Each structure stands twice: as structure tokens, then as C-alpha cells.
Amino acid sequence: MSHSVQIKSLDLQFGAVKVLKNLNLDIHEGEFLVLLGSSGCGKSTLLNCIAGLLEPTDGQIWIKGKNVTWAEPSERGIGMVFQSYALYPQMTVKGNLSFGLKNAKVPKAEIDKRVARAAEVLQIEALLDRKPGALSGGQRQRVAIGRALVRDVDVFLFDEPLSNLDAKLRADLRVELKRLHNQLENTMIYVTHDQVEAMTLADRIAIMKGGNIMQLGTPDEIYNRPQNIYVADFIGSPSMNFIEGQYSNGVFSKGELSLPMTGYEYVAPKTADRGATIGIRPEHVITGELVSGAPVKVEVDVDIVEPMGSDTLVWAHLAGKPFRIRMDGSARVSAKERLTIGIDPSRASLFDTKTENRL
Amino acid sequence: MSHSVQIKSLDLQFGAVKVLKNLNLDIHEGEFLVLLGSSGCGKSTLLNCIAGLLEPTDGQIWIKGKNVTWAEPSERGIGMVFQSYALYPQMTVKGNLSFGLKNAKVPKAEIDKRVARAAEVLQIEALLDRKPGALSGGQRQRVAIGRALVRDVDVFLFDEPLSNLDAKLRADLRVELKRLHNQLENTMIYVTHDQVEAMTLADRIAIMKGGNIMQLGTPDEIYNRPQNIYVADFIGSPSMNFIEGQYSNGVFSKGELSLPMTGYEYVAPKTADRGATIGIRPEHVITGELVSGAPVKVEVDVDIVEPMGSDTLVWAHLAGKPFRIRMDGSARVSAKERLTIGIDPSRASLFDTKTENRL
Amino acid sequence: MTDAMSGPRGAKPKKALSRNNIIVYGTLFVVAIYYALPLYVMIVTSLKGMPEIRMGNIFAPPMEVTFQPWVKAWAEACTGINCDGLSRGFWNSVRILIPSVVISISVASVTGYVLSMWKFKGSEVFFSMLMIGAFIPYQVMLYPIVILLREAGLYGSLSGLVLVHLAFGMPINTLLFRNYFASIPEELFKAARVDGAGFWAIFVKIVMPMSLPIFVVSMIIQVTGIWNDFLFGVTYISSPDRYPMTVQLNNIVNSVQGVKEYNVNMAATLLTGLVPLVIYFASGKLFVRGIAAGAVKG
Amino acid sequence: TDLEVMHWWTSGGEANAVSKFADAWNATGNVWVDGAIAGGGDTARPIMVSRIIGGDPPAAFQFNHGRQAEELVEAGLILDITDVSEAEGWADIITPSSLLDSCTYDGRVFCVPVNIHSWQWMWLSNAAYENAGLDVPTTWTEFAASADALREAGVVPLAMGGQSWQQNGAFGVMALALAGQEAWLAVNQDKNAEVVMGPEYTRVFEAFGAARSLSDGLNVQDWNQATAAVIDDTAGAQIMGDWAQGEFALAGEVAGTDYSCLPGLGEVALLDTGGDAFFFPVTGDPEIEAAQKELAALLLSPAVQVSFNSAKGSLPVRPDVDLTTVNECTQKGLDLLASGAMVPAGTQLLAPDTVTQLNDLMTEFWSTPSMTPAEVQQQYADIIADAE
Amino acid sequence: MAIADTGSTDRQLAAGARRPNRLFKNLNSKIAAIPMIFVAMVVFLGGTCWTIFYSFTKSGLLPNTNFVGLDQYERLWSSRKWMVSIENLGIYGFFSLIGTLVIGFTLAALLDRKIRGEGAFRTIFLYPFALSFIVTGLVWQWILNPELGLQNVVREWGWTSFTFDPLNNPDIVMFGLLIAGLWQGTGLIMCIMLAGLRGIDEDIWKAARVDGIGTVKTYVRIIIPMMRPVFVTSLVLIGSGIVKLYDLVVAQTSGGPGISSEVPAKYVMTAMFGGQNLGQGFAASTMMLLMVGIILIPWAYLEFGGKKRG
Numbered sequence A, B: 001m002s003h004s005v006q007i008k009s010l011d012l013q014f015g016a017v018k019v020l021k022n023l024n025l026d027i028h029e030g031e032f033l034v035l036l037g038s039s040g041c042g043k044s045t046l047l048n049c050i051a052g053l054l055e056p057t058d059g060q061i062w063i064k065g066k067n068v069t070w071a072e073p074s075e076r077g078i079g080m081v082f083q084s085y086a087l088y089p090q091m092t093v094k095g096n097l098s099f100g101l102k103n104a105k106v107p108k109a110e111i112d113k114r115v116a117r118a119a120e121v122l123q124i125e126a127l128l129d130r131k132p133g134a135l136s137g138g139q140r141q142r143v144a145i146g147r148a149l150v151r152d153v154d155v156f157l158f159d160e161p162l163s164n165l166d167a168k169l170r171a172d173l174r175v176e177l178k179r180l181h182n183q184l185e186n187t188m189i190y191v192t193h194d195q196v197e198a199m200t201l202a203d204r205i206a207i208m209k210g211g212n213i214m215q216l217g218t219p220d221e222i223y224n225r226p227q228n229i230y231v232a233d234f235i236g237s238p239s240m241n242f243i244e245g246q247y248s249n250g251v252f253s254k255g256e257l258s259l260p261m262t263g264y265e266y267v268a269p270k271t272a273d274r275g276a277t278i279g280i281r282p283e284h285v286i287t288g289e290l291v292s293g294a295p296v297k298v299e300v301d302v303d304i305v306e307p308m309g310s311d312t313l314v315w316a317h318l319a320g321k322p323f324r325i326r327m328d329g330s331a332r333v334s335a336k337e338r339l340t341i342g343i344d345p346s347r348a349s350l351f352d353t354k355t356e357n358r359l
Numbered sequence C: 001m002t003d004a005m006s007g008p009r010g011a012k013p014k015k016a017l018s019r020n021n022i023i024v025y026g027t028l029f030v031v032a033i034y035y036a037l038p039l040y041v042m043i044v045t046s047l048k049g050m051p052e053i054r055m056g057n058i059f060a061p062p063m064e065v066t067f068q069p070w071v072k073a074w075a076e077a078c079t080g081i082n083c084d085g086l087s088r089g090f091w092n093s094v095r096i097l098i099p100s101v102v103i104s105i106s107v108a109s110v111t112g113y114v115l116s117m118w119k120f121k122g123s124e125v126f127f128s129m130l131m132i133g134a135f136i137p138y139q140v141m142l143y144p145i146v147i148l149l150r151e152a153g154l155y156g157s158l159s160g161l162v163l164v165h166l167a168f169g170m171p172i173n174t175l176l177f178r179n180y181f182a183s184i185p186e187e188l189f190k191a192a193r194v195d196g197a198g199f200w201a202i203f204v205k206i207v208m209p210m211s212l213p214i215f216v217v218s219m220i221i222q223v224t225g226i227w228n229d230f231l232f233g234v235t236y237i238s239s240p241d242r243y244p245m246t247v248q249l250n251n252i253v254n255s256v257q258g259v260k261e262y263n264v265n266m267a268a269t270l271l272t273g274l275v276p277l278v279i280y281f282a283s284g285k286l287f288v289r290g291i292a293a294g295a296v297k298g
Numbered sequence D: 001t002d003l004e005v006m007h008w009w010t011s012g013g014e015a016n017a018v019s020k021f022a023d024a025w026n027a028t029g030n031v032w033v034d035g036a037i038a039g040g041g042d043t044a045r046p047i048m049v050s051r052i053i054g055g056d057p058p059a060a061f062q063f064n065h066g067r068q069a070e071e072l073v074e075a076g077l078i079l080d081i082t083d084v085s086e087a088e089g090w091a092d093i094i095t096p097s098s099l100l101d102s103c104t105y106d107g108r109v110f111c112v113p114v115n116i117h118s119w120q121w122m123w124l125s126n127a128a129y130e131n132a133g134l135d136v137p138t139t140w141t142e143f144a145a146s147a148d149a150l151r152e153a154g155v156v157p158l159a160m161g162g163q164s165w166q167q168n169g170a171f172g173v174m175a176l177a178l179a180g181q182e183a184w185l186a187v188n189q190d191k192n193a194e195v196v197m198g199p200e201y202t203r204v205f206e207a208f209g210a211a212r213s214l215s216d217g218l219n220v221q222d223w224n225q226a227t228a229a230v231i232d233d234t235a236g237a238q239i240m241g242d243w244a245q246g247e248f249a250l251a252g253e254v255a256g257t258d259y260s261c262l263p264g265l266g267e268v269a270l271l272d273t274g275g276d277a278f279f280f281p282v283t284g285d286p287e288i289e290a291a292q293k294e295l296a297a298l299l300l301s302p303a304v305q306v307s308f309n310s311a312k313g314s315l316p317v318r319p320d321v322d323l324t325t326v327n328e329c330t331q332k333g334l335d336l337l338a339s340g341a342m343v344p345a346g347t348q349l350l351a352p353d354t355v356t357q358l359n360d361l362m363t364e365f366w367s368t369p370s371m372t373p374a375e376v377q378q379q380y381a382d383i384i385a386d387a388e
Numbered sequence E: 001m002a003i004a005d006t007g008s009t010d011r012q013l014a015a016g017a018r019r020p021n022r023l024f025k026n027l028n029s030k031i032a033a034i035p036m037i038f039v040a041m042v043v044f045l046g047g048t049c050w051t052i053f054y055s056f057t058k059s060g061l062l063p064n065t066n067f068v069g070l071d072q073y074e075r076l077w078s079s080r081k082w083m084v085s086i087e088n089l090g091i092y093g094f095f096s097l098i099g100t101l102v103i104g105f106t107l108a109a110l111l112d113r114k115i116r117g118e119g120a121f122r123t124i125f126l127y128p129f130a131l132s133f134i135v136t137g138l139v140w141q142w143i144l145n146p147e148l149g150l151q152n153v154v155r156e157w158g159w160t161s162f163t164f165d166p167l168n169n170p171d172i173v174m175f176g177l178l179i180a181g182l183w184q185g186t187g188l189i190m191c192i193m194l195a196g197l198r199g200i201d202e203d204i205w206k207a208a209r210v211d212g213i214g215t216v217k218t219y220v221r222i223i224i225p226m227m228r229p230v231f232v233t234s235l236v237l238i239g240s241g242i243v244k245l246y247d248l249v250v251a252q253t254s255g256g257p258g259i260s261s262e263v264p265a266k267y268v269m270t271a272m273f274g275g276q277n278l279g280q281g282f283a284a285s286t287m288m289l290l291m292v293g294i295i296l297i298p299w300a301y302l303e304f305g306g307k308k309r310g
Ligand SMILES: Nc1ncnc2c1ncn2[C@@H]1O[C@H](COP(=O)(O)OP(=O)(O)OP(=O)(O)O)[C@@H](O)[C@H]1O
Pocket: A014, A017, A019, A037, A038, A039, A040, A041, A042, A043, A044, A045, A046, A193
């Protein structure tokens, strides 16, 4: 697989504030990479660096094997879609799509052809003569993508393109984006802080925190094998339950609770005894009829029950700490009840309490 | 159970546009009622009418057994929490809390006592001297609630109080609101277009559409026994799968698909043959090992697979229509595959295609 | 990896004076000179003696700095037979300025408040008429207003003048306030109503404290307009010992006594302009902020 | 009693003159409250009129007498001072009697003429001519002939301010001087437009057109700046009313040695007798009314007339005063008055509206070199034909 | 749970059952609007009607009701001075509008480019707005005075043939006024433009850069069209200033040389107070209002009328 975008020891400071710190990232040709992280972690900054809208303090950016660190944004072969779409409000959709091309002195016939093609791909043929003000959010987003599409770029950059939309539309457009990626097979770099988007869209996800990449991996790796507590906590909703305790000899213990880690895949083949934190996802807690077959069984006190239709979220206590459990929507549990649950250590995550890294 | 708020054939027009149409609603004492509906359906308008911030064109509003249709907002015994919180930016938290009391000429000592008590309930004692600008979103929301609390109102009105917050905070505050309601036992009317909020918070939900109430019921009723297609489609994410076909003699059929509705509870004891639409929730589709025990088994073609960590959403085709299936996160399905699924008619919903009402 | 890192890296090296920067700063400096020149000329001239002025170069700095023109402008310049310069008018101007500014801002802000938050049937019609009024030349209104004021028994009094300033400042100030208030979230207004605050309480306790920038803008516009006003002050105030400073300035500047005493004229001009200038220089950023909110929206 | 007096006399000589009134009034134990408005009549008049119709008038105000105040009198806003006039016997002492006539409406007296101003003067710089090696001209014809030589010596032959009333005024002077009394009265008094088109006036327009080029090179607005150019010898001559003498006097120049004067441009020795007058608005306050009448009488008292008019450079309205210190030019004026070589002033004959129109026309002509005398003559005739 | 011990007593709920009288609804706001209504109706509308009414009379120094039909208008339109005034206002208006907008916008755009010393520049550009037109006219009259000002100084520097004397040249005197007018008025417009520029989504700039559009082109094709409301506000301000142009002319040229810098407002003043012909002045003012109306009404229609449908 060839490299599409390579970021080499990138540094970026605003005044005295270091926003990106010696950041390295290789993105494959045709990959859908999602940059995920909480607000202010530097996602947009990194994307703007790649686009050439911000100048790095140090380091290099390569696109398609060329060093573009100092190139102009329009010369990099990138297209960008913004959170607010940044459509030119006084131009029609067609004007929006063709403006960049006209500027690059592309012949008229060629422009028309490309606009028509993009409009077809995005199914906005009927909208070409409207102004952005007369479009719905989803249509606007498609036009914004179209603007990059017509320019026939190698890399698409998206900065939270869905976060202004309502939940239903977001779900639809997600699917559409995925379809588009399958069809176009361009490299796409996508910034979001919504994990559902990240999980569903990404080939690989880069979790960022404070200008660094915490983990880079497939959605499955990120979800099931988080490299550190930050990632583990960040991914998943409701978020993972953590219990700080002690690890020794293949057994995690905290107070009365004792969990033999049978079936757990250690990162290092052998893990020494130390302070450890175990993380268990609410949806990996075994309940109902299946408890009987669970490797470990524990009893918890139920505090609050939140029925959510398809699921029920149960707030309980385990080893003195709040413990969330996701159950089926049809499960009937009530507050103050005592509940027996099962835990499967092979689906749990174990971290070193000090370094916060996965064991 | 006594009535807290009664809305009697309420009409409201803006110019020529009828926004509320002969709307009737009874809210019980101490109930947590959620008004749910898509954008522009009139939720805020109804809430503003109850608060006295908009004047109805016709109809009456009764609160605690008194006709308050024309009373001033401050005389209705209501408190209101807004989407943007609408805290007075130039006043301290304390100032915000006491403003209404000062307007009502409550003696100073009494004001201090009430503010202190509300601050205690909401755990914002430490913030009393700060200005809203120096508070986090969650703290602001608590202050906004406090403003209603000190005034010792009978009814709390909430207009999308959480929609400005990020997902994590939203989940936390939801729990807190629930706790507060349990503690205060006031009537609360809560507007949202987020169904998760509605499902978790409500004692009863009123689903609105175009100025009318489509269904009023407990979350369980709304989710499991939607009265019409609109409600069925609106509730649930990903939304319900609908298949239009024919009902006759206890069997739903569409092309090759034939579903005997065994175990289905009809609304009318006996349902005549007619054009019908069946609705099946993606999460009620039976997959994996359980398929073998399912009442009805069907084969579908998989189109796209969206892994979402805890779950996997599968886009398939059934009877020529797209069909969504929610599977466990650990399920391994791939596109283009053929999948056997099970359907349980007792958990499906059947609607008259013409009237769109539940059969 | 070492050879991979060869080639351009880090920020693009910038020439300290790139072509763009030269153009930007060059233009700004040239334009700034055009704007600053008159002030400079006023100041240097006001510090020169008449012989030096007659020698020619108005841009040359004074060879011999003299404050005599300032003294003369302030205390000695003659109008008719009164030779007490501008000093007589200064306090009059202040006395006219303060009530006029305070009252016209109060009224305009309340009007803007009505137009943005308490609209009633027809309020927009009156507002449109007000805006068209902004285009009426003052001169046209001179006599009708005299008659109006006479009928109201206010002619010649300070309250009459305040009313005149109120009327002519109203269109632009109301527009600014209305637009600014329209940017205050409606929910705040609703919250206050639920809290039992009425029309005035909302205005005084909620709206006003949030609107400092627009009050500053309005104040600056009114102070400038009222302070610089000559026609209304002299026409509607009927006693010469209450004439504003601008009348004295006009008298000094237009009473040609032999050769024009440019230095005294400039000093007088500067002295008269001092109040608005100081307010301008002091308010700086707030002005832009207020303008931003008051002029751009709406 | 405090009396507020409004006027637009703010130049050096004028202000000096006003102070004579003020001193005299203050000496009677009353107080002169000075309401000077600079910028000329156009600035001051709306203010005065506003105050009068606004119901809060000054106690007295300056107007050019003649037709400017007609309407105020008709509207009953001006105090009738016929009793003062009769008591003081103004009808007998005021010379020429036309001055009192222009204060008289329907037989009642409403204003006090305080001075006689005549436009009919040309002022010449002796030094400028001497330096150029020329004799000081004694007629307009001589002046026009010597202009080129003067120009060569680097002197602007004719100083003219940029304001329209100066240009129109100068034209009036030339018309009377070059077309003669008969034609001038036919135009100004009888509004006979045919005369404007006649041969006498054609000559005037041509001369005026020639004069236009004589003022090139001096760009000043105010009349006294033009006078200043004559005083410092950068200009040869100025056509301006006798008030210009106040500026010469203030500059310490002596008539006959430093400057010369030609009444009637040295062609037709006639003076027009315009002047300033004071009006007294009706206040309804008897105390003020008494004081107003007292002031009216005072303004015409011999001593005040002397001190005021010597400072102003104008002639007193009563011949029975002794101007001991008159200079050569003033003496010429007095002699002409005494001989009765007088015509009424243009402002007494023409309505302000007409004067404004003529001002506009003449100033346009003056500053538009491409406009020919024939064109302006035609337009002049049109305006006179419309005048009432 | 109760926060208050003293029960919330009776809240006068009885009043709530009756629909209040329409007229008294919003009573406070109606009271507060009285000044506006008064100014709009009595001062502006009343004054305008009064003026129009008397423009059909032969009012001289004082208004009278001696009707003369359209005589005043005939006279007005046959007057050279009025025609020159209109023409001058046209020239001044056109160049002042264009000039103010272009300069104001250019300066704002330059200041918006994150430059050093923005505050200082802004203050320099804005301060002339604090000065009255009397002062502005005087200073510029002086700087443009050929014997004392710019021309003289440049000649002293050695360029002896340099001529810049607009105030004494009837052909370009309006531009002499324009120099002063722009100096005084552009600062405020710059401020408004700057505020408008600051309000534009930064993403638009980024999008344009990614599209490879040059800075100038981005301003012209994208940013300026987006600033429509700002331009509307500016137009109102500039336009109302142009119509009222009077003080500056009086202070700087008094309408000279000749009548070459006369403007309508000055025509009105001279007719009313110099010529003591109020009727003529009123007729001229009425024509001015009419012209304003002709410009304003289509604009108002577009601005307000269009919105309701859109
Ligand atoms: N122009 C700037 N000057 C100074 N600091 C800046 C600037 N732009 C961004 N920052 C800072 O850099 C950090 C990273 O900003 P960035 O916009 O990349 O965050 P983000 O991850 O995109 O967040 P969000 O999800 O809120 O968009 C933030 O702390 C921000 O305050």
C-alpha cells in the first residue's frame, strides 16, 4: 500500500503555545482516516496544516511522494469540506462548484463536464441553479463535497462536516459519505469528535490528545484493545467502567472482588505484578440468562434504571464505584434491586495504573 | 392523581400560519412530561403558551385548577429553563437566582434563605459569586434550574435544556435531572427532539407533529406500541423498518414474504383484511444463535456493514426494500453476504397503510 | 529517515519585508499621512506666530513655539465687542451637551428597546418614517420647529434645544440601538418576564448592563454631533450668554479682522474639537465593538 | 435695563464702532448685551428671524433698512417708534430724508437709521502706482488704461473678494458711474429691463467684463482681505463701499498720502445712500419697551453719531454734527452729501430676493471666464423684468 | 420539596381568566414609543407637510398663505444656480459614495489583515469624524490655499510649476470639497466595514485559498457580496450625509468660485434667509425630498418589501 499523506515530526506553535508536538502520521492511499479527539486537542490545526492553511513551525508534510510543506493550498491536490460548509452564499451551486476551476483557467467545456459529473455523483443535478441559502443542511454538505470533487483532488479533508446537522440527517449522510468513499476511492481525512461517526466511517482512527496521537488503529482495535486509559475512556458510550486495584499473578483484585484474567491477551507476553486498572465496557457485562455461562459472576446494587427503548442502562455499584451496565431494552430491572452479572475477562482491558498503558 | 396543567382546545396562529391546532393535554401533578417532535412542530410554541410568553388565539390554559390563560408569566407559578440558559450575564449566580424574588418584593432575609437552600440542592454553593461567563455548561444549567427553584413554582418548563452540550455532559445531566425530579416531585414539562432524552426522562411522552399531539403515552408504550406510522418512524435509532404489503386473515404478506401475525396484540379485537404496513425495529430482528428459535425465518442480502463498537448496523434488503438490522458488536458479517434472520411478529407493529394507524 | 527529512521543512522562511507587507503597510502609512496631516497642520500652526505663518510653509514645525494663539483663542479673541474668546462658550456647551446627550440617548435607547423587544402594531411604520427623516436637510426644518417650539412654549429654553437634538439624533441612534438589542437572545427576555420583571425592569436591569458598547457608540455620535452643532444651538437658545462654544468659534473664525489670524483660528478649532477628540481617543476599541454589533446586523 | 442687541458687525473696524454704541448705552446706566454673530447677514438673519417668530426676540437688531424687514413690520412684530421719531424731530434732522422714508411703513416709523453707507467708492494704493512708475488714476477710464502697466509691475490691478455680494456691488457701482443716474434709476427703481439691454448698460457690462480679468491672481474671499491687498500694495485698487476706510484707518494708513479714493469711480460723482438701521421687536414688556425707545433716541444723538461713524468709516445720518477729524475721503463724501448728489441705495430699491438673484448672476459671471458680457446682460435683464 | 416556607400565597390568578383589552396590551411600550411617534409624526412628517404646503405660497421672510401655484417650482427649475447645485450634488454624491465605500473598504481590508498597530491606524482614520464640518472646511481650505498651503510648499521644494488649486478652479472645485469630505467621513465607514469583515466566517477564507483564489479576487467576488447588510447601513449613512451637504461648502468655498460649488441645501438656505424668499426655499427643499424619495423608495421596497416574499 503506497503512502498518500505523510506527516513527519510536525511541530506547530501559536505564540508560546505548542499545539502540535512532534507529530508523525502515515496515511495510505485510498484510506479513510478519522482524526478523533476532544475539543481543542489540535485536530483542526493538523488538518489545516495538511491543507496548507497553517504553516508548521517544524517538520514536513508529504503528499503523494512530494514534499509540500511550503506549497500553496491550491497546489497540494487537496480538497476541503468545512464544518460550516463555507459555501459562497451569493453564487449558485453551479457557481460554487466551478469557481475554483474558472480561477485555474480550466476550459469552459471541461468545467461543465466536471460539474455535471460531480453533480451526478452527489445527486444534486436538480439544485445546480439554486443558491446555498435555499438548500437544506444535507444538500449544502453535498455541494461542499462537490467543490472538492470537481477539482479532482487526491486527498479530501473534512473538518467536522456533520456536526451542524440534526441526528437523523447525520445518520443518513454518514452512510452516504461511506458510499462515496467506496465509489471514489480517494484518500479521506476526516475530523470529528463524534465517536459514532468515527467508528462507522473510518478505516483507521487516530485518537488525538493535546497535540499528540494517542492511538492509531482500526475501529475494532480502538474499541476492543485501547492502548491506554485515555483511549479506553474516550471511546464507547456509555463509557467504560474503570476499577483501580491490584494485579498479581494473572489475577486482578480490588477489595472483595477478584478477577482471574483467563483468556486475556497481554500486550507484553508476561506482565509483572503492579497497580492496575481494569476497564469493562457496560455492553460487555453479561446479564440475563447468559450469566450462568459467564466466566466470573458478581453481585451489584442497582441505583437508577434508564430505559432507552432499545436498551436499558443500569447504574449500579461495584467495589464501591459506580458501575454502568447496558442491558436489553426488554429487560425488567428496578432500582434498589440486587443483580447478578457476569464478566468476561477476555473482553476487558487491563492498564497499568501509573503509566496508564495497556498491559 | 390531580391535574397540574390542563390545556383545553388551544389554538395559536402567527399571522395566517396555524402553529397549534385545537390542542388538548392534561398533565398530572408531579409528572415528568416530555414533548417530543421534529423541529418546527410547535413544541416551543406550546411551552411558551403555558409560560404565558405567547398569547393563544383561542382555548384555555389551566394551572393547578386556575384559569391562567391571560395571566402574566410571573403569576402562573411556573419556572422556565431555556436552551441557552438565558442567564443574566452581568449578574452573579446569586443575582441570577434572586432576581425574580426581588421583583416579587420578597424580603431580603427570605431571599437569602431560599437562595441558600436552592444552591444546596443543586450543589452550586461555591459558585454563588461567580458570573455566568465563568461557569461550565453543566453549572450554567444548574443555575438556570435554580432560578426556577427559588421561586418555588408548581411547574417547571424546560425548552431543550441539554441540546447545547456535548454528548458526555448531556448524559451526566440527564441523570441529574432525573434525580432532581425524584427529589422535588414537581410537575416538569420538558421539550426536546432527542429521543434518548425523552425515553430516559419521561413519565409520559407526547409526540407532536405539525401542532398536534400524535401520541401520548409512557416511553414503553411509545416504543413498543406506536399508535401510527409517524410515531413508529420517529422513535428509535436506527429507525424502524417498514414494509408495505397486504394483511388478510392474520397474515401479513408482501411478494414472497409471508408473516403469520401470531402473538400480535391487535388494537381492535378483530382486524379486517386491508392494505397494511408492517414495522420491525432493527434491534428486534433476531440474529446469531437465536435465529433457530425464531417464529419466522427469512433470508436477506447484506449491503453495507457499519461497525459501531458496541453494536454493528447491517444494511440489507428484504422484499426489495432496504432493511436495517442491529447486531451485536462482536458479530462478524460482511457485505454481499446472505444472512438468515428471525422475526418475532409479537414485537412488530402493524399499521393500516391508508390511515397509518395501528391495527 | 535522515534523507527523507531533507528538502523544505518547517515554516516557510519569510522575508521581513515581503512584497505584500510593503504594499499593505505602505498604503496604510500614506493614507495615515493624509488623515493625520490636517491635525498636524492645525497643531503646528497654532503654535506659530503670525510672522512665521506669513513666511509660508504650513508644514514646517514652528521655529519658535508660542502659546499666545491658544491663550488668545481661549480668553482674548474678539467677537463684536466681547473679547473673551472661547472661554465663555465652553461651559455653555457643556451645559447644553450633558442634558441633550443624556436625554436623547435615554429616549433613543428606550425606543430601540421597544422596536426590538416590544413591537406593537405599527411600530415599524413609525420607525420607517423616522429613517426617512434622517434624509431631511436640517435647514428645511428650521422654521417649522421654531413654530412648534413656540407653540409648546419651549422656544429659547434649554429643554427646547434638547428636544431638537433628540429629534434629529433619533433616527441614527434608534437604528443602532434597535439593531444591537435585536442581537440579545430572545430567551433572556423571556426568562426575565418569567422572573416577573416588567417593561422597565427588563430594560434597566437586563438590557442596559449588557449594552455598554452601543451606549458608547451612541454617546460618541451624540457628543460629536451636539458639541459640533452650531445652527441649532444658536437658533434655539435665545440668550447670547448661553451660546455654545461653536458660536464663539464661528465668530472667531469668521470675524476677519485685517489679516486672518490663522494661528488663533487653529488654536480655537483645536480647543473646540478637544472634547469629542478626547472621547474618541479614549473609547477606541469599544467604539468598533459597538459599531460591529449595532451597524452590521439587522 | 439690559438690552440685547444683535448684529453682524464683527470685523475690526465694525466691532470698534459697535463698542461706541455700547459705551454710550452703558453710560446711561443700562447694560448693552452684545449679540454679535459673525459670518454676515446670511448667517445672522435666520437666527434673528427665528428668535422673533419664536417669541423670544432680542431687544434690538441690525438690518439693512429698506425692504428686508418689510414683512416683519407687516406682521406686527416690530415696535412702532413713531413717538420717538416725533419727539426727537427725526424728520427734520435725518439727511437724506430717504433714509427715514425707508424706515417708514404706512406713515409709521419702525427703525432707526444709524449711518450712511455708500458703495460708490474705489480705493487705490498710492504706493503701488508709484512703484510701477505710474500716476494714480483719477477716473475709471484712466484706471483701466493703466492696468496693463500695473500688471507688468507685478501688481494685481483690481482686488476683488470671492463673495457674490462684492461682485454684484462692484457692478452696481460701475453701472451708476458709467451708465449715469438716469439709466441706473430706470433699472433699479423702475425695473425697466429695456434699459438693461440699452447702449448705456451695454457699456457697463463690457467694462465689467474687462474688469474681470484685472483681478486674476488674487484669490481672497472676504472683502477686507481684498482691502488688505490694497493696504499692503499688492493690489492696485478695490471697488468697495466706504466701510473699507475703517480697515485703512485701523492699518494706520492716511488718506491722500497712502491711499486715494474715487467716489463714483471719478466718473459720475454720486453717492448711493444705503446704510444700517436698528429695529426693535415687540416684546410686550413695558419696561423693555421704554428702554428700547431710549436706545433708539440714543443711537441718533449727536455725540454717538460722531463717535460711531468715525470708527465705522461711514457718514452720520444727521448733518448737524461736527466731524472735526474727518480725513480727505470722508470730506469728499460729506461734500457730495451736502450738495445733494445722492441716489437711494440698491437695497432700498430692490427686494432681497432680486438682490440674491443678481448676486448669483454676477458672481457666476465673474468666475466663469467663458461667460460673455452679452449673455450676462440678457440674464440681468430677465431678472429685472421679473423683479417687483 | 419546597424551597419557600411561606407558601406562595395567592397569586392573583383571578385576573388571568379574562382577556385584557387590546389597547392596554403592551401599554408600557406604547408609552415609551411616544417620543418616536411624536418625532416621526409631528417633527418629520408634520415639518415636511408644512414645508410642502408653504412651497406653493409666495412666502417671503415670514410664511404666508398667498398661494401662487407652481410658480416657485418654475422659478426653481429655471434658475441656473439650482441646476448647478443639482449637478454639483450629483458629482459630489457619486464620487463621495464611491470614494467613501472604496476607501472605507480598502482601509478596513488592510486593517483586517492582522497588522501591527491596528489600533493606532484606526484611531488616525477615525478622528476626523469627531470634528465639525466647519473645522474640516477651514483646515482644508487652508491646506489647499495656493499661497500658503500644499501648492506653495511643493513649489518651495523645487517643483515650481506644480499647480494644485482646486478651490479657485470652477472645474474641479467639487473635488476640493471631496478631499475634505472624504477625509472627514471615511473613518466611520471604515469602522463599519471592519466590523463587517470581522463577522465573516473564517472558513470562507480557507475555502477560497484551497480553491486557489487570490486575495483581491476573494474580496471582490466573495467577501464583498457577502457584506450586503453592511453596505446598506453604510449607504444610509453616506447618503443622508450627502443630501445634507451644506456646512462644508459654506466653510470651505461659500459656494465659490462664482456659483461653481453651490449645493441644494445651500440654495435652500440662501433663498430662505439671504433672499428672504421662504417659498422658493421650501420649493427647493421639497424637490430635495422628492429626490431622496426617488432614491429611497425603490431601495426600501427591495430591502423590506422583498424580504416578506423571500
Ligand atoms: N490562532 C490561534 N492562536 C492561538 N491558539 C490557537 C489558535 N487556533 C487554535 N488555537 C489553540 O490550539 C488548540 C487546538 O485547536 P484546534 O482548533 O486544532 O482544536 P480542535 O481539536 O479542532 O477542537 P474543536 O473540536 O473544538 O474544533 C486549542 O487549544 C486552541 O485554543
